[in-house]
Amino acid sequence: MSRYSRHIILPEIGKKGQDKLANAKVLVIGAGGLGCPVLQYLAAAGIGTIGIVDFDVVDESNLQRQILFGTTTLGKNKALAAKERLTDINPQVAIITYPEALTHKNAITIFEQYDIVVDGTDNFDTRYLINDAAIITHKPLVYGAIYKFEGQVAVFNYKNGPSYRCLFPTPPKKGSLPNCSEVGVLGVLPGIIGTLQANEVLKITLEIGTVLSGKIHYYNALTTQSYTLNLDRNQSAIDLVLKKKHTFSKQEDASFVCDNAIKEITIQEGLRLENTLFIDIREASELPKINQLPHIQIPVRELENRISVIKTNQIIIIFCQSGIRSKKAIQILQQNNIHDCYSLIGGALAIEKHYKLKLTTEKTSQK
Amino acid sequence: MLSEITQCPEETYVFTQTKVSDLLEELFEKYPLLKEKNFQVAQNCKIINAESIIKETEIALLPPFAGG
Numbered sequence: 001m002s003r004y005s006r007h008i009i010l011p012e013i014g015k016k017g018q019d020k021l022a023n024a025k026v027l028v029i030g031a032g033g034l035g036c037p038v039l040q041y042l043a044a045a046g047i048g049t050i051g052i053v054d055f056d057v058v059d060e061s062n063l064q065r066q067i068l069f070g071t072t073t074l075g076k077n078k079a080l081a082a083k084e085r086l087t088d089i090n091p092q093v094a095i096i097t098y099p100e101a102l103t104h105k106n107a108i109t110i111f112e113q114y115d116i117v118v119d120g121t122d123n124f125d126t127r128y129l130i131n132d133a134a135i136i137t138h139k140p141l142v143y144g145a146i147y148k149f150e151g152q153v154a155v156f157n158y159k160n161g162p163s164y165r166c167l168f169p170t171p172p173k174k175g176s177l178p179n180c181s182e183v184g185v186l187g188v189l190p191g192i193i194g195t196l197q198a199n200e201v202l203k204i205t206l207e208i209g210t211v212l213s214g215k216i217h218y219y220n221a222l223t224t225q226s227y228t229l230n231l232d233r234n235q236s237a238i239d240l241v242l243k244k245k246h247t248f249s250k251q252e253d254a255s256f257v258c259d260n261a262i263k264e265i266t267i268q269e270g271l272r273l274e275n276t277l278f279i280d281i282r283e284a285s286e287l288p289k290i291n292q293l294p295h296i297q298i299p300v301r302e303l304e305n306r307i308s309v310i311k312t313n314q315i316i317i318i319f320c321q322s323g324i325r326s327k328k329a330i331q332i333l334q335q336n337n338i339h340d341c342y343s344l345i346g347g348a349l350a351i352e353k354h355y356k357l358k359l360t361t362e363k364t365s366q367k
Numbered sequence: 368m369l370s371e372i373t374q375c376p377e378e379t380y381v382f383t384q385t386k387v388s389d390l391l392e393e394l395f396e397k398y399p400l401l402k403e404k405n406f407q408v409a410q411n412c413k414i415i416n417a418e419s420i421i422k423e424t425e426i427a428l429l430p431p432f433a434g435g
Contacts, residue, residue, distance in 0.1 A: 034435045122435040145432035147368050152432055167414065168431045172405040185434055216414075218429065223376070229429060231414040 003090070004046055017206045018046060022092075024205045025049040027114035029102055029130055031078040032056070033190030034120035034144045034197065036068040041198035043086040043093045047205070050086070051114055053098040054078040055324050057286060065187040075287030077321070101324050102126055104251040107133040116201055118142045120194065124171040125253070131156065131164040132241045136248060140204055140213075144197040149186050151193035154216040155200050161213035165241065166234035189221050262330045265342040267354045270317045277314040280348065281329045282321060288348055292355045295319075300329050307336050319344035319351065368430045372400045388417040390426065406430040 007013045007021075024047050028035050031054040042050055056078050058069045066078075073081040079097040086095055098110060102121075107129060111117060117139045119130045127145070134141040140158040145151065156163045196217070203209045214233075219226040244251070270276060278295035281303060298306050300320070310316060316333060318326040318341060326343040333341045344350065370376050380390070387408050395402045407414050409427040 030435050032435050120435045122433060124431070124433050127433070144435065146434040147432040150368060150432065152429075167407060168405065172431060190435065216429070227412060227427065229409045229412050229414055229427065 003092075007045070012208045013206060017208070020205055020207070021046045021202070022048040024116070025051070025114045026116045026118060026201055026205075027051040027053070027110065028118045028120060029053045029126070030120035030122065031066075031068065031082040032062065032120060032122060033065045033146065033185065034194040035078075035118075036066045036082070037191050037194030038118050038120055038144075038198045038201070039082055039086055040068060040089065041195060042201060043090045043095075045198075045202060046090065047093060047201070049094045049096065049114075051096045051098065051110065052079040052082055053100070053102050053110065054082075055099060055101040055322055057321050059283065060285065065185065065190050067191065074285065099322065101253075102129060103253045104129060105249050105253075108137060108249055111137040111139055114139065116140050116142060116204055118144075118197055118201060120144060120197070127164065128171050129253070132244075132248065135163055135165075135238055135241045136245050142197045142200045142204075144190075144193045146185055146189050146193055148183055149189060149221040151189055151219045151221070152216055153193055153196045153200070153212060153219075155204070155211050155213045158204065158211055158213040160233065162231050162233040163238055163241075165237040167216060167231055169234070169237050186221055192219065192221065262327050263342045264323075264345050265317060266345050267350050270342065270344060273315055273317075275314055276317055277310065278317045278319065278344075279310075279329070280320075281318055281325055282348065286321060286348075288352045290319075290348055290351050293351055300325050300332075303329055303332050304336075307333075307338070310338060312338065314340070316341035317344055318342065319347045321347050322349060323347045368432070369401065369404060369406060369428050372398050372404070382421060385421050386417070387415060387419050387421060390421055391417070404430055 004018050007018050008015055026042055026047050028038055028050065031039060031052050039050065039052065058073045058076050058078055058081055060074060063069060068082045068085045077099040079099045083095045083097050086093065111133050117130065117134050119127060119141060121127055131141060134157045141156040143154045143156055143164060200212055203211050215228050215230055217226065217228045278293055280290060280295050280297040281300040283299050284297060316338060318329045320326045323343060323346060326347060330341055330343050407429045409415065409429060410419065410421060411424045
């Protein structure tokens, strides 16, 4: 047990405390700027089970702050890449990965399997989804958020304490507040805020110290000023969430709300169609590269400007890494009156798998 | 985030008996862009509502952040 000896010699922790950590199950949503330091310290501390939810892939622009990743993990799914690194840090930790987006549909089922939920996401839609699911499943929520040089930390929904909605009852207007990729962020800031979040998880689990519940802590990296504000529970804001408890999993996820339903297609079905145009809407640097399937590449952020390359008589099949961004792309196409378009189920990963399988079958049949 | 609009980290106001909503009105007049922003008001490190009375104290404005 020399791995945890510096914990165990602390009278506040001891063998008993270390066992509490080993028995704890913590879910971290978002393996980004905040998620990386949270995950790193929770794994090192010996939290027994850690769940990681992230649909996104590692991009070079992440490496300035997302310290679990490196040049060898570019293009990989963040939850899977984080697991690799964390297993090296501490192989005794059971790490469960969810390389998918958190949605109203899957949130409750996932939350129910954990004791504590950590919010390391980068958008309000998911933050409110996490808060509401934490209220419904009675899980303490360790919240962290950052903006340029400033950060906030709080523990919500802990022993009848306030929730995020008691502070900010409704999400700000869409697009009224930018995220990191739009305005930039000091690389060390999520390290500081994420480490504070990890500390709250340890205090809750060990039942020591004072948990940051009923408070929100604010930190400014430029002035090194910080203050802690007290806030009250707003029962009516919480009751509003609980009222929707039974229909929660059927609620639509904000980012995918669209007038026209998004049609999905498998790679096998797509290949059987004629006059199709496959479009890879990932960034050029993303892996796996698709070589076998004829396609064009237009990153989703350029799609609107390059829409003229698409001929209207073609059937468009969009793919990204896993199928999330392609839904966004479909919305853009639909807004531009291109309706004969599909999102490829499973994205580039499904294409790669299809051709690998085909190769194996061909090899086998040659024998 | 909000000090990007006000261009200063803090300011002093002199009032006799005023409500949070009165202070906000004054701030919005001086900094119209603040009106677009979503934030909460704290007095002496305690989040308060628009009807609360402001005493001779420190007031802080807290916006939500999305980033992670």
